[in-house]
Amino acid sequence: MKILRTITELRAELKQHTDAGSTVGFVPTMGAFHEGHTSLMRAARQQHDIVVVSLFVNPSQFPDRAVFDRYPRDERRDAAMAEAEGVDMLFAPLVEEIYPKGFATVVSVEGELADTLLKTKLSMDGQLTGMCTIIVKLLNIVQPTTVFFGEKDLPHWIAVERMAADLNLPAEIVVLPTVRECDGLAMSSRNVHLGEHRERAGCVPSALRAALDTASSGMRDPQLARDRALAELAVAHVEVDYVEILNARTLRVITDLSEPAVIAIGARVGGVPLLDIARTHPPATPTVA
Known part of the structure; x- marks a missing residue:
């Protein structure tokens, strides 16, 4: 090289x-x-x-x-x-x-x-x-x-x-697709700064999963998914920058979870900014061995 x-x-x-x-x-x-x-x-x-x-x-x-x-x-x-x-x-x-x-x-x-x-x-x-x-x-x-x-x-x-x-x-x-650690935390260059707060950082992927579960359960109100994500983050006592549920193509705020959406979360854990996203209707992606 x-x-x-x-x-x-x-x-x-x-x-x-x-x-x-x-x-x-x-x-x-x-x-x-x-x-x-x-x-x-x-x-x-x-x-x-x-x-x-x-x-x-x-x-x-x-x-x-x-x-x-x-x-x-x-x-x-x-x-x-x-x-x-x-x-x-x-x-x-x-x-x-x-x-x-x-x-x-x-x-x-x-x-x-x-x-x-x-x-x-x-x-x-x-x-x-x-x-x-x-x-x-x-x-x-x-x-x-x-x-x-x-x-x-x-x-x-x-x-x-x-x-x-x-x-x-x-x-x-x-x-x-995002590559994740064992507990689901998205791999990021910032993770090295988490130190003693590393375990609490698992609340970010947990919040994403909670929001996704709400969307997949058939509920159509995005506020319900947002509230579930915020509840997960509150348990870990982290500073929330945003929890947004947006149209996957236009990024406009959605009013109905039946349309393909991006769930985006930003939070600060021990002062370290972390961000993560998930799609409610993930697109097909190339297979990587």
């Missing part, structure tokens, strides 16, 4: 393969790899000739500088994990390579989708623009055949799907 630091190096390396007709699978990340990341790498490896993974902690996605500074970083470990999954190229640029002096262009999703993400707290002010800008930059740099996302990161892939449609981005977008 080659570790590449500059856009020029990466493009030169990729050109040798794409000129020969190779397809490229791409997994954009901020590092601190876990099974959720490696499942995306395996899917890319199965489907494409060349696999590229980016490792870049994007400062423009962190409104709070202290949170950016605390984000876990261990490039040596991440590189070893990526190599074990058969990744061909790890793109790990410095901030100055991505945002050179004089950088003055941003990309963002606006309108109803952006309003919904902000109103429901699925995205904080500033995060969406930072995420959209870096993803468009990375897609332009790598020019992949397919880009892979994890389902848990709903604001990312929802916004990227919108951008791809609006801006005619050629990459296919694949969203794979």
Whole structure:
């Protein structure tokens, strides 16, 4: 596996393969790899000739500088994990390579989708623009055949799907199921900060299951599902940021659980922000060995 630091190096390396007709699978990340990341790498490896993974902690996605500074970083470990999954190229640029002096262009999703993400707290002010800008930059740099996302990161892939449609981005977008720990907690780079609060974090997947059980029982009032989720979170005495039940396609607030929905939960456990989602009518997804 080659570790590449500059856009020029990466493009030169990729050109040798794409000129020969190779397809490229791409997994954009901020590092601190876990099974959720490696499942995306395996899917890319199965489907494409060349696999590229980016490792870049994007400062423009962190409104709070202290949170950016605390984000876990261990490039040596991440590189070893990526190599074990058969990744061909790890793109790990410095901030100055991505945002050179004089950088003055941003990309963002606006309108109803952006309003919904902000109103429901699925995205904080500033995060969406930072995420959209870096993803468009990375897609332009790598020019992949397919880009892979994890389902848990709903604001990312929802916004990227919108951008791809609006801006005619050629990459296919694949969203794979969330990978979970034994108690159902969604794997996340933030989990390393839970410490003594790790057991209480199990209330987040429990709340999701409670809401899903309500939806599958035939009850049609989304408030009942929301109340059950909130009750599970209350037992664990965690700080709730949001519990939202939204249309799976438009992200509008729904009034009837008979329509396909996304249940999204954000909570702070021991001060660590955790987020998770589930779909009431999960779509068919590719099988990953």
